[in-house]
Amino acid sequence: MAHTAYPQSYYAASANPVPERPExxxxxxxxxxxxxxxxxxxxxxxxxxxxxxxxxxVEAAKVGFGASGRNGGQIVNSYSRDIDVIERSxxxxxxxxxxxxxxxxxxxxxxxIAKYNIQCDLKDGGVFAANTPKHMKHxxxxxxxxxxxxxxxxxxxxxxxxxxxxDSDAYVGGMLDMSGGHIHxxxxxxxxxxxxxxxxxxxxxxxxxxxxxxxANPVVHTPNGRIKAKFVVVAGxxxxxxxxxxxxxxxxxxxxxxxxxxxxxxxxxxxxxxQDYCVEDCNYLLDYYRLTSDKRLIFGGGVVYGARDPANIxxxxxxxxxxxxxxxxxxxxxxxxxxxxxxxxxxxxxxGRLGDNIYxxxxxxxxxxxxxxxxxxxxxxxxxxxxxxxDAFADLPHYPFPGGRLFQVPFSALGAWYYTxxxxxxx
Numbered sequence: 001m002a003h004t005a006y007p008q009s010y011y012a013a014s015a016n017p018v019p020e021r022p023e024x025x026x027x028x029x030x031x032x033x034x035x036x037x038x039x040x041x042x043x044x045x046x047x048x049x050x051x052x053x054x055x056x057x058v059e060a061a062k063v064g065f066g067a068s069g070r071n072g073g074q075i076v077n078s079y080s081r082d083i084d085v086i087e088r089s090x091x092x093x094x095x096x097x098x099x100x101x102x103x104x105x106x107x108x109x110x111x112x113i114a115k116y117n118i119q120c121d122l123k124d125g126g127v128f129a130a131n132t133p134k135h136m137k138h139x140x141x142x143x144x145x146x147x148x149x150x151x152x153x154x155x156x157x158x159x160x161x162x163x164x165x166x167d168s169d170a171y172v173g174g175m176l177d178m179s180g181g182h183i184h185x186x187x188x189x190x191x192x193x194x195x196x197x198x199x200x201x202x203x204x205x206x207x208x209x210x211x212x213x214x215x216a217n218p219v220v221h222t223p224n225g226r227i228k229a230k231f232v233v234v235a236g237x238x239x240x241x242x243x244x245x246x247x248x249x250x251x252x253x254x255x256x257x258x259x260x261x262x263x264x265x266x267x268x269x270x271x272x273x274x275q276d277y278c279v280e281d282c283n284y285l286l287d288y289y290r291l292t293s294d295k296r297l298i299f300g301g302g303v304v305y306g307a308r309d310p311a312n313i314x315x316x317x318x319x320x321x322x323x324x325x326x327x328x329x330x331x332x333x334x335x336x337x338x339x340x341x342x343x344x345x346x347x348x349x350x351x352g353r354l355g356d357n358i359y360x361x362x363x364x365x366x367x368x369x370x371x372x373x374x375x376x377x378x379x380x381x382x383x384x385x386x387x388x389x390x391d392a393f394a395d396l397p398h399y400p401f402p403g404g405r406l407f408q409v410p411f412s413a414l415g416a417w418y419y420t421x422x423x424x425x426x427x
Contacts, residue, residue: 003206004061010260010298010335011069011186016119018063018190024204024225030056032383033220033229035209035243038068039368040361041235042192043376046112049199051384056227057201058220060208064189066239067368070339072258072288072300074278075109075181076126077151078102080347080367084145090396097392099149101378105370106179108377109188116198118191121293125277126180129162129171135282139175153178166279167272168324182278182290185369209236209243214355231383234360237368238340244360249400250350251363253340255304257313259321260335261297261328269295272325287320297321297328303366309338341366344398351375351393359383361393 006012032048034041037059045055059065079086083102087095113122130136143154155176157165162174193203204222212232213219220227234244238253264272269291273279278290287301299321310316313336322329344350344363349371351361359382361375375393382390 004065006062006065006186007070007337007339008335009070009258009337010292010296011184013335014184014292014294016187016190018193021063021203021205024058024207024222024227026225028056028202028225028227030054030227030229032056032231032233033058033218033227034233034235035212035220036060036066036235036237036239037063037189037193037203037205038066038235038237039189039192039372040237040375041233042068042189042196043108043373044233044235044379045196045201045376046192046199047377047380048383049196049201051380053383055196055201056229057196057203058207058209058222058227059203059205060236060239062205063193063203064186067237067339067341068189068372069186070258070337071185071341071369072278072280072298073182073185073290073369074126074280074288075106075183075369076280076367077106077177077180077370078146078367079349079371080365082142082145083149084141086348086396094392094395097389101374101389101392102149103146103151103179104377105372105374106181108373109183109370112192112195112373113183113188116191116195118188118195120183120185120187120191122181122183123276123278124178124181125275126177126182127157127162127165127174127277127279128177129166129174129279129281131171131281131283133172136173138282139173143175151179165273165275165277167274167327170324171281176277180278184293212243212358214358216357218357230357232358233379234358234362237362237364238342240362244354246354247350247360247362250344250398252343254343254366255309255338255340256300256366257302257304257310257317257338258298258300258336259314259317259333260292260299262332262334264295264297264331266295268327269297272297287324289321289324296334297325297331299324304338313338341368345400346396346398348396348398349375349393350398351378351390351396353382353394
């Protein structure tokens with residue numbers, strides 16, 4: 001079988017050393033088989049292993065190969081659709097449960113980093129940057145909303161104050177969340193994989209799940225082996241393919257693009273982001289950026305519906321970077337890559353159970369670093385028989401894209417065009 005390597009990203013080039021992990025050969029028995037060694041799978045495995053379960057993970061490529069090892073590396077609270085949207089669509093008890101969980105993922109990440117001594121360049125502080133007065137009003141409402149759920153590490157910033165943390169003329173203000181922050185995402189995944197193995201879990205790489213036999217004792221098949229389990233957790237997200245057809249009908253892989261500059265001088269890096277916070281703007285198709293530990297600027301944005309790889313990523317993203325930081329016009333780009341995330345029509349995650357023993361979580365809709373860590377804890381609770389928080393997610397309404405899979409891409413692109421036009425017009 002062909003060996004799938006990491007994409008040529010800055011993260012792969014700067015990753016911590018990792019051991020060679022075996023392919024699955026032959027038959028294995030375990031309590032829980034997890035499909036996918038990204039954040040959802042790894043977080044679930046750690047929580048289950050800490051509770052005494054025997055866990056095996058099958059991964060089609062390498063740990064963190066998908067979105068977990070390619071994203072912007074930003075710790076951002078809540079969900080892709082915020083709590084006020086949830087409050088309007090579900091009952092008060094369910095909304096309260098989901099609201100109370102909206103800030104837990106970041107805490108789980110920090111707890112895991114501390115407990116397992118994960119070296120992933122954790123930095124505190126995340127900025128939501130307002131491009132327009134309308135964005136600023138939204139942030140004012142968001143601050144009140146989050147504080148209603150006990151989240152108080154927030155500061156509204158006017159035009160003068162945001163210039164103290166972002167050297168750009170692009171913004172009229174913003175909001176600082178000191179419980180946000182940023183990490184080297186692939187190194188976080190690799191550190192969590194090491195934690196899984198330190199607890200007795202086993203990870204099989206280059207071992208894609210090609211079939212799941214459902215029933216009282218489900219079996220996960222790979223090209224050269226199979227795992228018999230009491231439970232299966234499906235955590236493939238945008239890289240799951242059609243393994244579970246009923247899951248692919250209600251979601252769509254999308255690509256986002258990222259570039260990384262050459263190392264900047266210490267003076268230039270300090271001038272761009274003096275406090276070393278990460279930043280995302282408030283547009284529907286948002287831009288996001290931060291500094292790395294070796295003083296490069298990572299800048300991402302854009303969406304390709306259907307997860308096609310653009311021919312020239314730098315041509316798409318560099319103009320966005322220069323709009324925020326024209327002072328970087330002569331800076332060289334060293335890395336450019338794309339990564340897929342899974343979009344749902346509601347932009348809320350899909351969580352559920354197939355039969356009695358196959359669990360899944362997917363569809364972070366571009367907001368996955370914190371949510372996936374929460375999801376792993378919630379899935380582990382459900383397998384232990386504590387399903388209240390799991391059910392709060394599982395009961396969220398979800399619908400297939402209009403027109404089925406054939407029209408997923410044009411429908412979503414039309415919606416994105418509409419919201420992008422609104423962003424440009426400031427309405």
